[in-house]
Amino acid sequence: MVKVLLTGGSGFIAAHIVDILLQHGFDTVVTVRSEEKGKQILKAHPDVSKEKLSYVLVKDIAQDGAFDEAVKSSPPFDYVLHTASPFHHNVQDPVKDFLDPAIKGTTGILKAIKAYAPTVKRVVITSSFAAIVNPNQHAKVYSEKVWNPITWEEAKDHSMVYRASKTFAEKAAWDFVKNEKPNFDIATINPPLVFGPIVPYLNSLETINTSNQRMRNLVQGKMREKIEPTATFLWVDVRDVALAHVRAIEVPEAGGERFFVTAGHFSNKEIADIARETHPQLESKLPPTDAPSDLPADIYGIDNSKSQKVLGLKYRPLKETVSDTINSILAVGV
Template sequence: MTNSNKDKTVLVTGGSGFIAVHCILKLLQQGYTVRTTLRSLSRQNEVKDMLKVGGISSFDNLSFIEANLSDDKNWNKAVEGCEYVLHVASPTPAIKFKHEDELIIPAKDGVLRVLSASRDANVKRVVLTSAFGAIGMGHKNRTTPYTENDWTNINSNIPPYQKSKTIAEKAAWEFIKNEGGNLELSVINPVGVMGPVLGADYSHSNQSIRQMLEGEIKACPKITSCYVDVRDVADLHLLAMAHPKANGERFLATSGDALSMLDVAKILKRRLGDDATKVPTKEIPNFVLRIAAWRKPELKMLVALLGQYMQASGDKAKKLLNWSPRTNEEAIVATAESLLKLGLIKKIKK
């Protein structure tokens, strides 16, 4: 398998990102030739350092190209000669924005930019990294697990990030339907992504583990989430890339039952011993969080998740693609252990 894959070039967009670097890792391990985009080529060594942590020693099959999702420049070059494209990158807007369009427009335009270039270069298939946020938001009185048949209700009061992911994914499917030509599309919708951190650039979900370990979170908000290991998300991207049955399908990447933040804290307490001394053991009342959000706008997204039903099903990927993810507990513990191993947790005074 390894030798036959060397002749196949795969583009991974946004190579410095948490999911993207794990996708690159898997592709190199399976013998593919990999090209990846960066907004600045000054980050090449950072990506290589993360891949070294993941066990890669040779970079002969890896190349970099500078490309930005908000600019047409270099995208035709980026996809040239590629059999597959993993579009993992997401535009990174300012944390504080004046209007939701500052999130929505770059997300949508970026997806269409990559799909257009891929179609024109005769790429066989694009795998788009969407999110659970495009499936499970804006639904009232939900009592059954979310599946790939569900879409977030963008007409309800939902956070701009989830709205942007929904609009971008819908735009991708519309493009394939109306303008895609022979281009195939598969979509991955991950829930909260945990798992081994390879460097200082890692996901928002992992930040919550860091905050717990450092004692930054004094009490847990009463919100729940499903989780998945980043290694399994990367596996699912590769399955969706090459499996004939994955064309035209979306796949929820999730493992096990939804966990409250307090459940996550209890896992850390049970598995990490002295390293978890600062992990919270209590929940914060909803009204206290709502009051705090008036002073700290970044908490508003948490407030929007209070009381939300968040259970999702990963059965489709398991049945159709034979995907076999790790447990959510294994993913959570792997996050914590990697943060500690790489020295990314401030020293805890015991």
């Protein structure tokens, strides 16, 4: 049986990856920061045996050797999906608190696999559109070929540190493979804003992922007077992102490739209009029908053809995603 290590198992994307890994028959081990999170994941899959789903503790992924024990397994791992990212609330020093942990978290697991898990054939890394986009001068068309040109000096700006951390962490991964020539290849998944059903066993409405917060705010009436700026005009459904990670270990041709995983453009106005159509009971909490859209007429283009051709992705439409996400939010309770 094929065995997979999934890091960051209690994250939004990872929780959906667990479901797809189990559906596709993989033996799955997730890393979590606490016993409590691990037990929540197992409890949410009561019909799955401990041979098919288990967890291992990795309390701080930025620590040297953090993954050394986690990658050791009997039977050994065949693949690693690395979704974990450094967890901290208080960024005072962008380099020390954000950039270094992001880079070390990524290179740390690659070092551990090379040293202690020689059976691993491929590592799939969750990167981001943040490692592609150039907010200062947008590309005419964004694809995997484009890199965020941010510099280390620019990265020290608090407003740019997240995009920088994703860019430098992904570059560090590609450099590691090029320079260290390990026993595995890598693939990266680069999504923009990730919408989709929240995971009730891991999330409260206060702790839902950042991208979905706009839908929570909409449902709670926080955009009744004014729609929040959309900011990033690209989106993707979390279930499509999760499938992309799993397909990237199933499809041989995915090795050595970046995948720009996006369903296309949207605006917060469009989400509000869909919410009005699919959930008319929310009418009193939604912005006026004549509220303007902030989607620019000359918005940059996208090319997501590689994800469709190589990974076989068929992207969900925005209406389905918005409807399912709102249903999951309402189920938790507004």
